[in-house]
Amino acid sequence: MRGSVVGMRASRGRPPASSREVLADAACELFLEQGYEATSITEIARRAGVSRSSFFNYFAGKSEILWFVFDGRIDALLGALDDPAQPLADALAVFAAGEAPDTLALAIVDARTMGVEQELAAGRAARQLRIGTAIAHRLERDGTESVRAAVIGAGYAAALVTAVWEWADRGAGRHPLDRALDDAIAVAREVLSAPSN
Amino acid sequence: MRGSVVGMRASRGRPPASSREVLADAACELFLEQGYEATSITEIARRAGVSRSSFFNYFAGKSEILWFVFDGRIDALLGALDDPAQPLADALAVFAAGEAPDTLALAIVDARTMGVEQELAAGRAARQLRIGTAIAHRLERDGTESVRAAVIGAGYAAALVTAVWEWADRGAGRHPLDRALDDAIAVAREVLSAPSN
DNA sequence: CTATTTGTTAGATCCGGTTCAACAAAGCTA
DNA sequence: TAGCTTTGTTGAACCGGATCTAACAAATAG
Numbered sequence: 001m002r003g004s005v006v007g008m009r010a011s012r013g014r015p016p017a018s019s020r021e022v023l024a025d026a027a028c029e030l031f032l033e034q035g036y037e038a039t040s041i042t043e044i045a046r047r048a049g050v051s052r053s054s055f056f057n058y059f060a061g062k063s064e065i066l067w068f069v070f071d072g073r074i075d076a077l078l079g080a081l082d083d084p085a086q087p088l089a090d091a092l093a094v095f096a097a098g099e100a101p102d103t104l105a106l107a108i109v110d111a112r113t114m115g116v117e118q119e120l121a122a123g124r125a126a127r128q129l130r131i132g133t134a135i136a137h138r139l140e141r142d143g144t145e146s147v148r149a150a151v152i153g154a155g156y157a158a159a160l161v162t163a164v165w166e167w168a169d170r171g172a173g174r175h176p177l178d179r180a181l182d183d184a185i186a187v188a189r190e191v192l193s194a195p196s197n
Numbered sequence: 198m199r200g201s202v203v204g205m206r207a208s209r210g211r212p213p214a215s216s217r218e219v220l221a222d223a224a225c226e227l228f229l230e231q232g233y234e235a236t237s238i239t240e241i242a243r244r245a246g247v248s249r250s251s252f253f254n255y256f257a258g259k260s261e262i263l264w265f266v267f268d269g270r271i272d273a274l275l276g277a278l279d280d281p282a283q284p285l286a287d288a289l290a291v292f293a294a295g296e297a298p299d300t301l302a303l304a305i306v307d308a309r310t311m312g313v314e315q316e317l318a319a320g321r322a323a324r325q326l327r328i329g330t331a332i333a334h335r336l337e338r339d340g341t342e343s344v345r346a347a348v349i350g351a352g353y354a355a356a357l358v359t360a361v362w363e364w365a366d367r368g369a370g371r372h373p374l375d376r377a378l379d380d381a382i383a384v385a386r387e388v389l390s391a392p393s394n
Numbered sequence: 395c396t397a398t399t400t401g402t403t404a405g406a407t408c409c410g411g412t413t414c415a416a417c418a419a420a421g422c423t424a
Numbered sequence: 425t426a427g428c429t430t431t432g433t434t435g436a437a438c439c440g441g442a443t444c445t446a447a448c449a450a451a452t453a454g
Contacts, residue, residue: 040408122322151385154325166344214401
């Protein structure tokens with residue numbers, strides 16, 4: 001059974017000895033056992049059976065373990081926002097449809113036992129701002145004044161991220177994320193519908 | 198001329214050999230000369246005539262040099278929001294009236310030459326989220342549903358922070374900050390005035 | 395003068411992150 | 425089969441931010 005991971009390897013070169021999944025699983029185990037801060041990258045790599053150096057071939061840093069799925073959604077959203085033909089509502093729908101951010105949900109639920117509250121707050125802030133400014137840029141490009149655009153963008157961003165948090169807090173598996181996101185978007189649209197969008 | 202800094206020292210013990218101001222000035226000089234990342238805490242301390250260890254008696258970290266004035270305003274805002282008697286509008290006015298965040302303004306204007314864009318983005322995100330969630334909590338306490346509260350809070354927060362950025366970009370000294378903030382708050386209030394606040 | 399309080403300092407230590415050169419395993423081509 | 429290229433792993437050194445601690449210094453109160 002060669003090329004074990006998924007399908008056949010198409011490319012040349014030495015095959016990877018591990019995968020993001022393996023690393024992420026090992027990391028989440030350790031986070032639950034000892035907490036996020038107390039777990040060093042060296043330990044994660046050791047448990048995953050990989051060298052510390054190799055860890056950085058899979059993740060740019062420790063925090064990325066929590067965020068990489070979520071960040072994938074954000075990238076998709078930003079791509080959709082860049083397309084002038086696609087209306088804002090459709091771009092937001094793009095964000096709502098995507099892979100479920102499991103590692104993030106785990107971190108949110110077990111934030112206390114993981115001691116990951118600091119990182120979660122900082123990471124959430126960075127993502128929310130990224131989403132908000134992207135939407136704001138789009139609105140500015142379409143002619144909206146800058147402060148107004150910032151307010152609207154931040155509002156939608158807060159709706160999306162808050163929805164993800166509430167979804168995770170309710171037990172990520174039990175309810176579909178896309179529903180929660182659609183509802184949140186609807187609320188935001190209602191609140192943000194002052195004279196001229 | 199004893200107890201040089203400000204007034205007489207009331208308390209016992211060894212008097213401080215330096216001050217936040219001295220450290221901050223030395224740091225800003227170095228940031229402008231070599232950039233933010235390239236300037237180590239050791240260098241800052243050396244230029245200020247203080248040991249590296251001592252630096253941490255004045256600032257919790259390198260980034261705090263940029264943010265401590267701004268953070269003071271945020272703390273004031275959060276305190277005002279905690280007072281149930283004080284209406285939201287008044288609390289926002291509290292934020293608008295305060296010391297001018299000079300180190301931050303410098304960093305914003307010279308972000309490129311300082312190479313401080315990363316830190317500015319991350320720090321801004323953290324502050325904007327902090328403001329936004331504080332306002333949202335206040336609204337929730339007053340009976341607003343959570344997603345709606347998050348949207349409104351994030352909107353006001355974005356307005357405030359965006360206003361500070363635009364004020365700095367225009368050359369912090371040339372225009373009064375409080376005016377810019379009042380205008381931004383007005384825009385936010387207008388955008389966020391959907392059915393039921 | 396002594397005790398207490400406050401602050402400074404050097405040093406060790408830890409960890410995240412970067413960089414680099416050496417090595418290993420695969421496919422491709424002859 | 426023998427190289428060559430590509431891709432990936434590994435160890436080691438290095439840097440800087442941050443924490444901690446014990447020793448030292450300077451002021452005041454009694």
